[in-house]
Amino acid sequence: MSETPPPEPKPAVQTFGLTRSYGPMLALDHLDLTIQTGDLFGFIGSNGAGKTTTLRILATFLAPSAGRAEIFGHDVAKDGDAVRRMIGYMPDFFGVYKDMEVTEYLDFFAACYKIPARQRENTCADVLELVGLTEKRGALVGALSRGMQQRLGLARVLVHDPKLLLLDEPASGLDPRARIEMMAVLHELQRLGKTIIISSHILSELQTLCNTVGIIEKGKLIYSGPVQGVRDQMATGLIYWVTVASDAARAVELLRARPEIAAAEPVDGQVKVTFADGHRDASVLAEALLAGGVKLTGLWEDELGLEEVFLRVTRGETQ
Amino acid sequence: MTLLPIVGRELRVAARRKRTYWSRTSAAAMAFVVIGWMLLTVSRWMPPEMISRSIFSTLTMLLFVYALACGAGATADCISSEKREGTLGLLFLTDLKGYDIVLGKLAASALGNFYSLLAALPVLAIPLLLGGVSVDELVRASALLVNTMFFSVAVGMWASVRSHDDRRAMSATVGMIVLITAVLPAVAAIVGGYFSGRSAGSSSMNAIAEALLLPSPGFAMGLHQSMQFGGAKLGLFWGSLATTLALSLAFLSHAAWQLPRVWQDQVKERSFGHLLGNLIARLVHAVWQLPRAWQKKPGQPASPRLGDFMDRMTYGNTDQRKRLRDRLLDENPYLWLAARERLKPVVIWAFLANLALLWIAGAVWAGDWFFNPATYVMTALTLHSALKYWIATEASRRLNEDRRSGALELVLSTPLTVPEILAGQLRALGRQFARPVVVVLLIDLILMLAYRENQRYDEEWIGSWAAGMVVFVADMWFLAWFGMWQGLKSKSVHAATRTAAGVILVLPWVLYFCGMTLAAIGRAHINSFAAACALWVGISLTVGLIAATMARNNLSTRLRLLAMERYQPAGKSSWWPFGRKRDDAPPVIDS
Ligand SMILES: Nc1ncnc2c1ncn2[C@@H]1O[C@H](COP(=O)(O)OP(=O)(O)OP(=O)(O)O)[C@@H](O)[C@H]1O
Ligand SMILES: [Mg+2]
Numbered sequence: 001m002s003e004t005p006p007p008e009p010k011p012a013v014q015t016f017g018l019t020r021s022y023g024p025m026l027a028l029d030h031l032d033l034t035i036q037t038g039d040l041f042g043f044i045g046s047n048g049a050g051k052t053t054t055l056r057i058l059a060t061f062l063a064p065s066a067g068r069a070e071i072f073g074h075d076v077a078k079d080g081d082a083v084r085r086m087i088g089y090m091p092d093f094f095g096v097y098k099d100m101e102v103t104e105y106l107d108f109f110a111a112c113y114k115i116p117a118r119q120r121e122n123t124c125a126d127v128l129e130l131v132g133l134t135e136k137r138g139a140l141v142g143a144l145s146r147g148m149q150q151r152l153g154l155a156r157v158l159v160h161d162p163k164l165l166l167l168d169e170p171a172s173g174l175d176p177r178a179r180i181e182m183m184a185v186l187h188e189l190q191r192l193g194k195t196i197i198i199s200s201h202i203l204s205e206l207q208t209l210c211n212t213v214g215i216i217e218k219g220k221l222i223y224s225g226p227v228q229g230v231r232d233q234m235a236t237g238l239i240y241w242v243t244v245a246s247d248a249a250r251a252v253e254l255l256r257a258r259p260e261i262a263a264a265e266p267v268d269g270q271v272k273v274t275f276a277d278g279h280r281d282a283s284v285l286a287e288a289l290l291a292g293g294v295k296l297t298g299l300w301e302d303e304l305g306l307e308e309v310f311l312r313v314t315r316g317e318t319q
Numbered sequence: 320m321t322l323l324p325i326v327g328r329e330l331r332v333a334a335r336r337k338r339t340y341w342s343r344t345s346a347a348a349m350a351f352v353v354i355g356w357m358l359l360t361v362s363r364w365m366p367p368e369m370i371s372r373s374i375f376s377t378l379t380m381l382l383f384v385y386a387l388a389c390g391a392g393a394t395a396d397c398i399s400s401e402k403r404e405g406t407l408g409l410l411f412l413t414d415l416k417g418y419d420i421v422l423g424k425l426a427a428s429a430l431g432n433f434y435s436l437l438a439a440l441p442v443l444a445i446p447l448l449l450g451g452v453s454v455d456e457l458v459r460a461s462a463l464l465v466n467t468m469f470f471s472v473a474v475g476m477w478a479s480v481r482s483h484d485d486r487r488a489m490s491a492t493v494g495m496i497v498l499i500t501a502v503l504p505a506v507a508a509i510v511g512g513y514f515s516g517r518s519a520g521s522s523s524m525n526a527i528a529e530a531l532l533l534p535s536p537g538f539a540m541g542l543h544q545s546m547q548f549g550g551a552k553l554g555l556f557w558g559s560l561a562t563t564l565a566l567s568l569a570f571l572s573h574a575a576w577q578l579p580r581v582w583q584d585q586v587k588e589r590s591f592g593h594l595l596g597n598l599i600a601r602l603v604h605a606v607w608q609l610p611r612a613w614q615k616k617p618g619q620p621a622s623p624r625l626g627d628f629m630d631r632m633t634y635g636n637t638d639q640r641k642r643l644r645d646r647l648l649d650e651n652p653y654l655w656l657a658a659r660e661r662l663k664p665v666v667i668w669a670f671l672a673n674l675a676l677l678w679i680a681g682a683v684w685a686g687d688w689f690f691n692p693a694t695y696v697m698t699a700l701t702l703h704s705a706l707k708y709w710i711a712t713e714a715s716r717r718l719n720e721d722r723r724s725g726a727l728e729l730v731l732s733t734p735l736t737v738p739e740i741l742a743g744q745l746r747a748l749g750r751q752f753a754r755p756v757v758v759v760l761l762i763d764l765i766l767m768l769a770y771r772e773n774q775r776y777d778e779e780w781i782g783s784w785a786a787g788m789v790v791f792v793a794d795m796w797f798l799a800w801f802g803m804w805q806g807l808k809s810k811s812v813h814a815a816t817r818t819a820a821g822v823i824l825v826l827p828w829v830l831y832f833c834g835m836t837l838a839a840i841g842r843a844h845i846n847s848f849a850a851a852c853a854l855w856v857g858i859s860l861t862v863g864l865i866a867a868t869m870a871r872n873n874l875s876t877r878l879r880l881l882a883m884e885r886y887q888p889a890g891k892s893s894w895w896p897f898g899r900k901r902d903d904a905p906p907v908i909d910s
Pocket of ligand 2: 051052092168
């Protein structure tokens with residue numbers, strides 16, 4: 001994307017031509033990504049698109065082959081220690097210490113973040129509360145269900161109160177209720193001023209959760225910006241549904257005659273109208289029908305979900 | 320559809336593997352070296368017939384020990400590791416049968432060792448050419464060795480099917496092999512009055528003794544070695560081999576029969592799975608339960624299960640856990656992580672106590688005859704090797720398990736630094752081993768002084784003990800570092816331990832023998848005992864120092880890299896234990 005640098009002082013995440021190859025294969029291809037502080041950023045892409053690779057680079061786990069990435073102004077490759085203190089990274093698959101108690105597990109990681117002992121107890125209780133695991137505090141980690149382990153993983157990420165959360169498919173393995181609850185937690189965290197990057201396959205949720213999204217395909221960023229903008233920018237051809245009082249066939253005829261309209265077809269007694277690229281003025285419809293003497297009884301824009309946009313702009317090819 | 324599909328596949332894979340080729344070649348080469356060494360060193364004061372005889376028995380003995388060790392080395396962890404990774408179930412989702420998998424795994428893990436043995440057998444025939452050894456003897460030795468190896472890997476397989484934890488599998492294997500090979504014959508000896516000088520007991524006693532003796536490969540080995548002096552126990556020898564073979568087949572069939580029944584086990588075994596410890600724990604648990612059992616009123620909750628009890632034993636109750644955490648976490652979180660199994664040091668003490676009991680039993684049973692230098696040296700050797708091997712496993716365990724599970728990655732995403740991790744692990748090892756090492760050194764000292772009263776080889780005696788003690792302490796240190804490194808880069812704790820033991824413990828001996836051989840060829844005989852001793856210490860320390868330094872450098876610079884590049888494709892095949900990860904053969908599962 002060739003966007004002008006934002007006015008804010010320091011974006012939470014910024015990458016410059018970030019590239020990573022595995023042997024001959026380019027997993028990331030000159031990725032330029034900017035995420036503002038306080039954003040809840042949804043990272044979308046088909047399997048193998050490069051989401052995990054990006055997040056691992058941001059989490060200082062992988063070195064980029066070319067380009068660089070900055071987190072709050074710190075270079076991830078050069079200033080790993082500082083970066084690690086600011087981020088909470090939850091990998092897509094992570095190991096747990098099965099024979100630890102839940103509190104022990106959190107206590108240990110809190111200690112790794114050098115949180116003093118007196119503070120640790122409260123912190124652990126707080127984060128357990130936040131993810132709804134308080135009842136399981138004394139259980140062995142290995143005895144938790146997959147979803148609970150996932151929640152524990154989220155709790156672990158939060159113990160040191162990081163400014164930036166990198167969550168790689170955190171909702172996988174969660175039941176619908178837990179997913180909704182997790183989304184609520186993430187909302188709350190965003191409200192507290194945290195920047196969150198979340199990669200997920202469940203797009204309908206990202207749509208309501210995130211304020212910005214990025215779509216990546218074969219290692220290239222094909223969209224990055226506000227959720228609402230995706231549709232406007234990515235969708236080719238806006239769709240409207242029209243109902244008329246009398247003859248639907250006549251209405252189709254009238255609409256097809258207009259140059260702004262690419263297609264019109266009757267579907268179940270309604271008319272589906274697709275605008276040609278670049279046209280988005282719905283008054284054209286009313287005008288055309290009125291002129292032809294057909295009474296317009298209903299007109300609404302098709303809600304193009306993130307999923308449909310995603311399907312349109314990606315081909316689902318894996319590399 | 321071919322019969323036994325996995326076996327076929329494993330044979331093909333093994334034939335292509337570089338390692339098979341190497342192990343075969345090196346086995347034969349080692350045998351040659353032994354022969355060469357014996358020819359060069361003892362040839363001046365022995366008639367050729369004697370030489371060929373002693374070469375033959377030495378080689379047979381070495382190969383026998385190798386064959387026995389194969390069970391623990393090759394098969395003991397082959398099924399249990401798949402259980403831990405949860406891949407065993409996948410095999411059963413196909414229509415493979417229990418015996419398919421057992422035989423397939425057997426081929427996969429023991430074939431290399433079998434080839435090595437086969438490669439060494441022709442070398443065993445060289446004494447035949449020198450005279451003094453008959454073809455019959457060669458045939459008997461070969462049969463004995465192959466049979467012994469089969470026995471040992473069968474026991475390993477059997478133990479592996481029954482275990483989940485690798486330590487448990489290993490100790491069960493070693494325990495069972497030692498039991499059948501050595502302990503039962505020893506009991507038989509006592510029952511039958513073989514050693515005590517009494518005349519043989521009643522015939523029923525003799526029958527019992529025989530039943531205990533026959534399955535033992537050790538017994539067959541003893542017969543084989545004594546037959547050269549013309550004993551007419553041929554029937555007994557072949558009978559013993561047949562019994563051992565039957566027993567091996569029984570172990571394998573039992574394993575194959577059990578396998579489909581155990582793969583579903585959801586039992587969360589604690590990582591501490593030592594057979595002995597478990598046994599003791601069961602006893603203690605039973606005793607602990609006794610006063611509670613009769614007090615129990617109906618309606619009271621059931622008594623705690625053994626699993627919970629073991630947990631409590633291993634980690635302590637919630638309060639004790641908290642206290643340990645408070646003490647260690649702030650100091651170094653990784654120290655706590657590596658040291659939190661409080662039973663670990665206890666197991667070492669239990670082991671030492673067991674040895675002490677055995678020793679006392681031996682002393683009481685054998686009387687004065689027991690107190691001789693050979694016993695002392697054997698005692699020290701056992702103690703030293705056990706602790707060395709032990710520290711190699713412990714050093715590699717944490718890093719290996721955590722790297723494979725991905726937990727190490729999480730730790731590394733925190734500001735905890737690599738030097739802190741290494742320091743924590745080292746200190747945990749120190750907590751576990753420092754005191755036992757001091758105790759063993761004290762025992763060494765006592766044993767060394769115990770024989771001094773008899774005068775004579777005073778200096779050599781003291782010198783060799785000093786050498787042993789120095790190398791012992793140094794090796795513990797080297798193994799800690801090298802073990803950590805191997806743990807990080809190896810496929811399993813088992814493989815890590817094997818490499819660590821190979822480099823730090825075995826390699827110096829090989830180099831020492833080579834050095835002595837070269838010296839002998841060059842006619843620069845190392846005649847003085849002191850010189851030979853110094854050579855050995857020098858080689859041991861040099862090898863260890865180099866290995867430990869390399870390990871240390873690698874750990875400091877590449878720990879992060881290795882732990883994080885989790886889907887790193889395996890590097891080029893390499894036999895070099897210091898560099899990249901070895902390209903191990905694909906496991907059976909991923910076909
Ligand atoms: N260690 C590796 N070696 C070789 N190729 C790799 C490695 N790790 C990732 N890749 C490749 O890089 C590409 C991007 O992988 P990545 O894991 O980032 O995808 P992803 O977007 O997270 O996919 P998913 O949605 O399936 O998690 C893939 O084509 C993958 O095959
Ligand atoms: Mg991914």
